[in-house]
Amino acid sequence: MTQPLKLGSLELSSPFILAPLESVSDCAFRRVCWDRGASLTWTEMIRARGLARNNKSTLELIDTFDPEVLTGVQLMVANEKELSEALEKLEKPVAHFKNIRAIDLNFGCPSPEVIRIGAGPALLKRRGKLDTIFKTLAEWKKSTSLPIGAVGAKIRLGLNRLEQDQKVYLPIVELANEHLDYLTIHARHARQNSADQPTWSAIAEAQAQSKIPIIGNGDVVTREDWDRLSRETGAIGALIARGAIKSPWVFRGLRGEGSGQPTSDAELDAAETQYLTLAERYGSKPKFREWHQEGFRRMKARLHGDVDKGAALPANEHMQ
Ligand SMILES: Cc1cc2nc3c(=O)[nH]c(=O)nc-3n(C[C@H](O)[C@H](O)[C@H](O)COP(=O)(O)O)c2cc1C
Known part of the structure; x- marks a missing residue:
């Protein structure tokens, strides 16, 4: 059984959320995942500074054109001033900004480059600064005209192993309890890469203190992974990144509605056509289209048992 999930006032049909994915999660890909069971989706990380300065290529990343697909914007901020200025820009009378949820x-x-400007994981141990940033966001939510x-x-879990050992993530849970509607925990520190095993026990520690x-x-990909994550940590939702890139059907598998993989060429071709049609409609940049076409080629190779050509993910410089 798939449980619904409430985040703030958003009612999600399941606990399985598409991750923010730089150079991957454009509007068309989010629809492909939504139609295959994702209950919430995110734009890729958007630099608040660029948004505040009306940087054209930053603004283009806010591609929330599809009102039916529940979508949030992920911002990267170095301080509360940047955040306020960026949030103000989202209030501009731009039709598709009204779809930001x-x-x-x-x-x-x-x-x-992010750590150098004191943003991202560089802020994890800066409790006072985080408090102000969270408060700024919470206050904005109360007053905004957007349907957030x-x-x-x-x-x-920290900028590095030392910070993880110092459990810098636990005070953040306290701050989040006060100001935020949810907290997502990527159970690795920032010096680890995706091949390193995540420390799910830290999610359990956070959950124990969380309101x-x-x-x-x-590393949540299959229904078994989800059952284990929820049993071992008490997490009530899961954010899915590489699993969705590898197969947008992953959300069906997580919901217990099939294997999580496409089962035929026809199914794959339909998904690719859907992606390309929407990418054309919404004006996705060629780099997104080329990347996803390569992704679909690899899915097809895997469907036909060609392990070499079906290597899981096309190269992406933004893997986090
Ligand atoms: C191609 C790629 C792009 C990513 N871009 C972002 C991003 O924009 N923002 C973010 O918070 N995380 C980003 N991540 C990290 C993922 O959201 C996620 O935290 C990480 O991949 C672990 O989840 P997984 O084990 O399901 O892949 C990215 C990951 C990948 C593979």
Whole structure:
């Protein structure tokens, strides 16, 4: 049985959420995942500074054109001033901004360029600063004219192993309890990459102190993974990244509605056509289209048992 999930005032049909994915989660891909069972989707990480400065390529990343697909915007901020200015820009009378239903703050991006400006995981141990940032977001939610149902944050366990051992993530749970509607925990520190095993026990520790929903993240792909995550940690939702890139059907598998994989060429071709048609309609950049076409080619190779050509993910410089 798939349980619904409430985040703030958003009613999600299941606990399985599509992750923010840089250079991947455009509007067309979010629809492909939504139609295959994702209950909430995110834009890729958007730099608040770029948004505040009306940077054209930053603004283009807010591609919330499809009102039926529940979508939130993920922002990367270095301080509360940047956040306020970025949130103000979202209030501009741009028709598709009215479809933004949630705001997430990124404290996980391990890119040196992000850490150098004191953003992302560099903020995890800056309790006072985080408090002000969370408060700014919560206050904005109360006054905005946008239909925002939930505000939250996505964190890693620390900037590095030392911070993880110091459990810098636990005070963040206290701050989140006060100001946010949910907290997503990617159970790795920022020096780890996706091949490293996530520390789900940290999600359990956070859950034990939490008064708001905790979304677990890291290596959840199958229904068995989800059963284990919810049993071992008490997380009430899961954020799915690489599993969705590898197969947008992953959400059906998580819901217990099939294997989580496409079963025929026809099914795959229909998904690719859907993606390409929507990408054309919404004006996705060629780099998104080319990347997803390569992704569909690899899915097809796997369907036909060609392990070499079907290697899980096309290369992506933004893997976090
Ligand atoms: C291609 C790619 C792009 C990503 N972009 C973002 C991003 O924009 N924002 C973010 O918070 N995490 C990003 N991540 C991290 C994922 O959201 C997720 O935390 C991580 O992949 C672990 O989940 P998984 O085990 O389900 O893949 C990205 C990951 C990948 C693979």
